[in-house]
Amino acid sequence: MLRIAIQAKGRLNEDTMALLADAGIDVAQSKRKLIARAKGFPIEVLYLRDDDIPQAVHMGVADVGIVGLNEVAERGMAVDEVMRLGFGACRISLAVPREVDYPGLQWFEDRTVATSYPHVLRQFFADKGIHADIHEIAGSVEIAPAVGMADAIFDIVSSGGTLVQNGLREVEEVFYSEAALIARQGLDDDKLADIEKLKFRFNSIVSSRGYKYVLMNIPTALVDRAVQIVPAMRSPTILPLAAEGWCSMHVVIAEDVLWEKVERLKELGAEGILVLNLENMIP
Missing domain, CATH: 3.40.190.10 (Periplasmic binding protein-like II)
Structure with a gap:
């Protein structure tokens, strides 16, 4: 087990x-x-x-x-x-007070940087030839510059809202996680x-994730043109309908292009378009 x-x-x-x-x-x-x-x-x-x-x-x-x-x-x-x-996507970035005129990484030379990730930061500065005082803090890293504990911070950034609230701005993305x-x-x-x-x-x-399962009815004569719009993972599934001259097309479409594809299929002549969530997709 x-x-x-x-x-x-x-x-x-x-x-x-x-x-x-x-x-x-x-x-x-x-x-x-x-x-x-x-x-x-x-x-x-x-x-x-x-x-x-x-x-x-x-x-x-x-x-x-x-x-x-x-x-x-x-x-x-x-x-x-x-x-x-x-x-859980995020990045660990260097941030400085908003009013600082930041010219580049050399700004951190001999500065004090507060962080909960001293090992990652120490390795990054070593690779870049920067000598800085790294001050490890267990939590609330973003307040360190405001209270005089550090010149800058190295911390997790998701949306960046916390940095803005504490008068900081992100200047270097160091690690993606x-x-x-x-x-x-x-x-x-x-x-x-x-x-x-x-x-x-x-x-x-x-x-x-990031895909939708799409079903639609489409005239059989337009299938070849529809396939050019949505080539799918391998190729769409085409099933005949009881109504002569019509078929059902089943296809998986990436969410970032879903509506553009659906609009083109609708203009082509597709009807009864259903967009469904995918729970699992086995390659």
């Missing part, structure tokens, strides 16, 4: 629990439990702080974990990245086989 470490609370916990549920893995949630058994897959769930997950996987306390790549990079633990999961499935190195063949099964389920869910 696999043991998976996940974030005990927070946004990654919510997204991870939703992913497990979509993969047919039912986990009984309890704020008082450290470990929970699951139904639908031979796995048990270990609830931890996100910054403890890389170490737990490295030490073998858990076989696999779901955690942000920022935590993996900061902890520096030897673990394998199995797959990226497409949620998202949630990933990680695994302990040196697992036995049985556990590796279970990880592949888990990865297969997760892949089918991640692959379906």
Whole structure:
């Protein structure tokens, strides 16, 4: 049986629990439990702080974990990245007070930078030849310049709203992160086989995101032209209708081009167009 470490609370916990549920893995949630058994897959769930997950996987306390790549990079633990999961996207960036005239990275020379990610920042500055005083802070990094603790900060940025509220502006994007499935190195063949099964389920869910399943009725004579508009993953499914001269076309379309494609199909002569959500898509 696999043991998976996940974030005990927070946004990654919510997204991870939703992913497990979509993969047919039912986990009984309890704020008082450290470990929970699951139904639908031979796995048990270990609830931890996100910054403890890389170490737990490295030490073998858990076989696999779901955690942000920022935590993996900061902890520096030897673990394998199995797959990226497409949620929890953010970046770790350098930010300076809004009024600062920022000429480039050299501005940070001999400055004090507050961060919760000293390892990642130290490596970045070393690569760029910048010598700065890195001041580690456990939380509320964004207030450091305002209270005189630092000249700038290095912190997670999602929308950038928190920076604006604290009179800061982002000047350098250093590290991109998202949630990933990680695994302990040196697992036995049985556990590796279970990880592949888990990865297969997760892949089918991640692959379906950003796509819609579209059905429409279209005159048979226009099918070839419609196929040129929506070539689909391999090719659309075409089924004859009871009405002579008409058929039904089934196709998967990426969300970012969905409405442009639907409008062109409508202009071509398609009718009764249905747009449905995809739960799983197995490549």
